[in-house]
Amino acid sequence: MVRRIGCYVLIAVVLAFFAVPMLWLASAPFDAKPGLGLRWPDWTLANVSATFDHPYALTSLVNSLVLCAIATVVTTVLAALAAYALSRVRIPGRDLLLYLLLLLSSVVTGTAAMVPIFVLMLQLGLINSQFGTALVIAGGMLPAAIFILKDFMDAVPRSYEESARVFGAAPRQVLGHVVLPVARPGVATIFVWAFVNAWGNFLLPFLLLRDVGQQPAAVLLRTLYDEGGSADLSVIPVFSLLYSIPVVALYLFVSKRYGFRFHGGVKS
């Protein structure tokens, strides 16, 4: 009995620990005097209009959406094609190649490569370019995405493809009609994963987008301080709330629309 009570108390404490930031995110944006603590708010919409009046707040969210949309689409499309090819083509040293890619990717986008990437982008004239930055972000995510998607592609039975081929499907049709739909849970997973990663990426946009009008939300958040260096609490709570909505919305949408399910069609 005592054990049981103790167990529930422990769970309650852990729950509270994780719930407090959520509750803060729900209440602070609508509090007349938002603080860093949690309290019942004096309801107001003043913070919302303050955030909307901020010269860069909304722009940065739009920037984030554009940046992530490009990076996510590039990652998902290229990773799906590459994973399919790597899954089906037999080349010597294929697995080694995959592991090397995975290993290098953490180096390529990591802090270690900050300077070379900056110099490279500068010479390519891609500093302050949303598209260029999105490509660098996508490049960093690709190896891991290919690695994960290859497992999903491996799981698509060959007989599906062969069956489609015998009925006359061209390679493009085999991919579009059969392989991608069957590997859909994997593609959906990679899509969400890539978006979330790109959405939270601070270092690369911070490095490559010097113009504040181009910067995404993750970078702008850093500038929401007043001259004294303390947090601008009229903007940060609302901004944080807006910042978290797309990720949650995307997850719910993908999970509902493309659900992570698999209907077996092979008798095994």
Added chain:
Amino acid sequence: MAGITITGLSTVYPNGVRAVDMLDLDIADGELFALLGPSGCGKTTLLRTIAGLEGAAEGTVGIGARDVTRLPPGDRRVAMVFQDYALFPHMTVAENIAYPLRVRGVAKPVQRETAVRTAGGLSLGGLLERRPGQLSGGQQQRAALARAVAASAEVLLLDEPLSNLDARLRLEARTFLKKLQRELELTTVFVTHDQAEALALADRIAVMDTGRIRQLGTPREVFQRPADTFVANFIGSTPMNLVPRGSEIIGVRPEYLAPAAEGLFTGSVSIVENLGVTSLVTLDCGEDQVGYVVPEDQEPAVGTAVTVAAPAARVLRYDKETGLLVR
């Protein structure tokens, strides 16, 4: 409608294995043809080479008057049912059946109409909106057949069509398959490792081993006069007795042996196995063991001495060196 002509065909895998080795075969128009053999004998590879899923290293494959050796699978006008059926899990039964038409860009209403008509013919009428995962094994098999039929191909290829069904369903599906083939009059080649299935279904059987055909003939020929000891051993639900005598091997099926006053073999009964309507009796004849089949109520007691004989026409002689049929 078309027959299949195979001449000098070899299929070699990248690792150098010759799965099909210089093989010649003619399959007549409208024939139900079985490729029979133990696993690894090359029967599935031969089927896949006919379909175009494996490339031919040498030789040619012809369907009707066309040489299809270098054509991709989709241009050969063949339809294939895979061992695992390969129904697309994300499509409904109707979409699966209509898939060959969708690939060819046939209009949606025609696709639908064909799916409904074909499904009706294979008693899948009420299941059109189900997904493959919601079907039983037998229904999945019929859906895969329906999809192959809807392709309106000249040749139907079936890879182990009955192996994924449980025993009772298998008999039902066997009858169904034969009936369907007779109705469609479609040249059909099926692969099986089950000799009973091949005997029951096929118009002609090719018994294969290590990429070559050991014997080609009607089920009766293959059963009554196996061309060599390999085929003799492989065909028949109870294995053929193969007893060395001098430079020859005497081959006689247990079903043809019966007790007699004078005969081929004499020995004492060592084992009696109940097969239902009949029993299989094993005799110890010195070094060799000989089996024979008796009706259910005539089993001898273990230890009795028995002499068995068979009609002369049923006793085959094989060469001991080559294993080939002498007479």
